[in-house]
Amino acid sequence: MIDTTNQASSRRDFLARTTTTAAGVSALSGLALPAVHAQGASTIQVALVGCGGRGTGAAVNALSVAGGPVKLTAMADVIDAKLNSSYDKLKSQFNAQVDVPPERRFLGFDAYKQAMDALKPGDVVILGTPPAFRWVQFSYAIEKGLHTFMEKPVTVDGPTTVRMIKLAEAADRKNLKCAVGLMVRHCRARQELLKRIQDGQIGDIVAMRAYRMGQGGGTAGPRPAGVSELTYQIQRFHAFLWLSGGVFSDYYIHQIDECSWMKGAWPVEAHAVGGRHYRGDSLDQNFDTYSVQYVYPDGTRLFFDGRNMKGCRDEFASYAHGSKGSAVISTLSHAPGMTRIYKGQKMPTVMSRKDLPLKEDPNLAWAFPQPERSPYQFEWDDLIEAIRQDRKYNEVKRGAEASLVASMGRMAAHTGQIVTFDQILNCPHEFAPNVDKLTMDGPSPLQLGPDGKYPVPEPGIKIDREY
Numbered sequence: 001m002i003d004t005t006n007q008a009s010s011r012r013d014f015l016a017r018t019t020t021t022a023a024g025v026s027a028l029s030g031l032a033l034p035a036v037h038a039q040g041a042s043t044i045q046v047a048l049v050g051c052g053g054r055g056t057g058a059a060v061n062a063l064s065v066a067g068g069p070v071k072l073t074a075m076a077d078v079i080d081a082k083l084n085s086s087y088d089k090l091k092s093q094f095n096a097q098v099d100v101p102p103e104r105r106f107l108g109f110d111a112y113k114q115a116m117d118a119l120k121p122g123d124v125v126i127l128g129t130p131p132a133f134r135w136v137q138f139s140y141a142i143e144k145g146l147h148t149f150m151e152k153p154v155t156v157d158g159p160t161t162v163r164m165i166k167l168a169e170a171a172d173r174k175n176l177k178c179a180v181g182l183m184v185r186h187c188r189a190r191q192e193l194l195k196r197i198q199d200g201q202i203g204d205i206v207a208m209r210a211y212r213m214g215q216g217g218g219t220a221g222p223r224p225a226g227v228s229e230l231t232y233q234i235q236r237f238h239a240f241l242w243l244s245g246g247v248f249s250d251y252y253i254h255q256i257d258e259c260s261w262m263k264g265a266w267p268v269e270a271h272a273v274g275g276r277h278y279r280g281d282s283l284d285q286n287f288d289t290y291s292v293q294y295v296y297p298d299g300t301r302l303f304f305d306g307r308n309m310k311g312c313r314d315e316f317a318s319y320a321h322g323s324k325g326s327a328v329i330s331t332l333s334h335a336p337g338m339t340r341i342y343k344g345q346k347m348p349t350v351m352s353r354k355d356l357p358l359k360e361d362p363n364l365a366w367a368f369p370q371p372e373r374s375p376y377q378f379e380w381d382d383l384i385e386a387i388r389q390d391r392k393y394n395e396v397k398r399g400a401e402a403s404l405v406a407s408m409g410r411m412a413a414h415t416g417q418i419v420t421f422d423q424i425l426n427c428p429h430e431f432a433p434n435v436d437k438l439t440m441d442g443p444s445p446l447q448l449g450p451d452g453k454y455p456v457p458e459p460g461i462k463i464d465r466e467y
Helices: 002-014 014-020 053-063 080-094 113-116 130-144 158-173 188-198 228-237 246-263 377-390 396-415 421-426
Strands: 044-049 070-077 105-107 124-127 145-148 176-181 206-216 271-275 289-295 301-308 315-322 326-330 339-343 362-365
Touching: 002 145, 044 053, 044 113, 044 377, 053 070, 053 080, 053 124, 053 377, 070 113, 080 105, 105 113, 105 228, 113 124, 113 130, 124 130, 130 158, 145 326, 145 377, 158 396, 158 421, 176 377, 176 396, 188 246, 188 326, 188 377, 206 246, 246 289, 246 301, 246 315, 246 326, 246 396, 289 396, 396 421
Parallel strands: 044 070, 044 124, 070 105, 124 145, 145 176, 206 301
Antiparallel strands: 206 315, 271 289, 289 301, 315 326, 326 339, 339 362
């Protein structure tokens, strides 16, 4: 067990230590950029970089913002099928707002630059690519004077977290507005719940629980003929730690973040177990099960359980237990939250929508009115409003810290060790140190071993790195 007093100090010193950031960031600090002014009622142009499901969904929300014109004018991806599918969907839904002729649809690892070059300072770029590429593309967005919406997680290891924190500071110096896709923070129901918790309605939080149990995910079968290893891995990015942080970082970050938000602190250490059980011929690096005990500075625990296993019980919920009562942070999914407060510690478990509507409960003290508006839309409304009103708006530091805390729990499971906030921050293992130099016909940062498989975590054997 660590000394949490020292760890709290380490966390306070976090930004001071980020002065040791790797190359690519320091050059931005003295870069003279055109002034970025508030947009007012003028048209905001958007470029979509990363045209998969998440990026396309973000573009839908961007084009759905009221209060001023928004147009999609450029797109980029490394896979033409994804770009074409995304364009067709967006064009059919927002015909007048989608102005992306073939000459502004770009393919390849440099396509993000071409898409951003098609914008002007003060426009917005959506970074919907796997997080391995986040710091590279965010660096260029800052250089071009662009506001940014980036999907979560924003980092997958300690070195890239340090780098993203420095980039966040550079964006602030340019008065750029930066959003991170931890949309639950924009949920009005959770915001009201947070206020009630802070006002003492459930007393002091003494423990939290969160569950993300599903039927599978993050697998990767044998590589098809005619597909390069790098393209294969990008197409299945949830399967590989260097690209996404695996299912742990990509799937579980939301609930770890929302619980820490309610607690008002980041965990200082994690202890975890997990294992591979039914992966079959999958070449991925994930575990089937994860169980993590996060510890906050005051000793409060968050117990997080994740599972991706067919035939098992599903649950998708987060709970807070207080000295005077309890609260439901997430009921069944990210949206709607259906947040509630109960007088005691007994809360109903909602396994599926078949369990709704909830029965009357004499212990129910408060429930947010239904229906709720989507937090995916709220996060875009809030970003565009900040741009138009020229308000300070930068979620990158918080997003990087949330990503680091997710990596802390993942590393604890993958190594079989207690991992502290300070240890994961300073772990030298950068999963893809040359990601900014990748080319379509070049090698991947992750290579098959002589057994024809990719390296997987080995708890107790590899104890200072995850693979």
